[in-house]
Amino acid sequence: MRENNIREVKKEKSDKKFSFKYIVWLIAMAFLVTSVVVLTKVVKMNILPTKFLVVAIGVVVLIILFDLLAARKLWSGILTSIISIALIAAMIIGIIAINKVDKTVDIVTDKGTEEKTEMVIAVLADSDVEKITDLSELLIGYLDDYDVNSSKKVMDEIDKSVGGSANYNAFDDKFAMVDALYNQTIKAMILNKANIDVIKDGEGYEDFEDKVKIIYSSEITNYIEIVDKEQNTNLNQFVVYISGIDTFGDVSVRSRSDVNILAVVNTKTKHIQLINTPRDYYIEHPKSNGVKDKLTHAGLYGVENSIGALENLYGVKINYYVRMNFSGFEDIIDAMGGIDVYSDKDFTVEPVKHYTVGVNHLSGIEALAFARERHAFAAGDIQRGQNQMKVIIAMINKLSSKDVLYNYSNVLDGIAGTFQTDMASDDIYTLVKKQLVDNTKYTIDSYSVTGTGDSCTTYSTPKTKVWVMQPNMDEVEHAKGLINSVLSE
Secondary structure, rough: OOHHHHHHHHHHHHHHHHHHHHHHHHHHHHHHHHHHHHHHHHHOOOOOHHHHHHHHHHHHHHHHHHHHOOOOOOHHHHHHHHHHHHHHHHHHHHHHHHHHHHHHHHHHHHHHHHEEEEEEEEEOOOOOOOOOHHHOOOOOEEEOOOHHHHHHHHHHHHHHHOOOOOOEEEEEOHHHHHHHHHHOOOOOOEOOOOOOHHHEEEEEEOHHHHHHEEEEEEEEEEEEOOOOOOOOOOEEEEEEEEOOOOHHHHHHHHOOOOEEEEEEOOOOEEEEEEEEOOOOEEOOOOOOOOOOOOHHHHHHHHHHHHHHHHHHHHHOOEEEEEEEEEHHHHHHHOOOEEEEEEOOOOOOEEEEEEEEEEEEEEEEHHHHHHHHHOOOOOOOOHHHHHHHHHHHHHHHHHHHHHHHHHHHHHHHHHHHHHHEOOOOOOHHHHHHHHHOOOOOOOOEEEOOOOOEEEEOOOOOOOOOOOEEEEEEEEHHHHHHHHHHHHHOO
């Protein structure tokens, strides 16, 4: 009887030991599975240097072996199991974080292939016309220009709404069409919304927006095609066009480009040269057929047109573009916890903030006001361009700091909705990998070309003079030298 009891006790202990080993092995297998998922994702993204991958794989193997060996002893098995469970939880969080990063990069790069044109129907502010169905039998103006295909899509929408074919009159000049609306030769007009600010820049048309009302809007999607785009395979030296568009909301909307900065990057020497070109620079662009236009107007015809204008001005191939709108500017900076920007001027932007000489800690809206202000300075747009580069430098410094990691989720949310680029996701991950291999801080220099103010007709305003800046070609040549110097380092 006693022997039977002893056997039962031993069997019970053996069963418990087997059960404990089984639990430890299950935990070890769970750790292995989560490790494989994380490593597979990291390898697919190609974001981790090889030496880090080898170390990570080695650590995973050692932990699993240690788990299995420790299972022989109760307390060592419990300890390793607790550690493994904590690591599993950490890796699950890591998987979620990696997926969010990957999703954000996909959104940003996918947006880089399209632009949206917001077309509107405008009538006089005191008109009885309130909606699209009221346009039946009325004469409607439209521009027979680069937006004609978008205008025709709006015409189709009008015809469908009124149940027949409406009456249309083509114009070759936006100001002539506005005059026709003012004198009621036409009762409505189809217009790219981005042209409203162009019209307001014209002498005598400053109050245009107050004299009309918009009764209908339609968003047309266009796909970006940059002709003869050179692919950069080694990412050692490349040029990025940074465009800040004159809108709030969807970054894909085609608009004037108020910020026009080239970032010339050398990842081998860790050197970035920023070149700012004023928005009013009076130059040619690919769509202007040899006629000069304001640089900001080039964006009305697509981001590829702005790229072509700057390539022609500086004699350099632009490899990528990054575009951000004003609301994106605010969101990203707020998500980073603000930025520290040095101001060399003492000025106030009402009702936002008073900026002092020295370092100013700025929120998103304060940084935006700092970057947009020009009326407070004698140098006007030139000073604004310099301030814009200061904000970009501050953003680069903040994004490359460890502080951003604590709020990475909000930063990614801000980037995803208001930021677009044609840089492939593989190239983005390769750049991150390069930085992880050599965690050296970049030297960032800035230079802004200037010019002299003038009043001229432009390609976008052929019959109305607007304020422009005649380029200082000596400074343009100096900028070319700075660009070539960084690319040849």
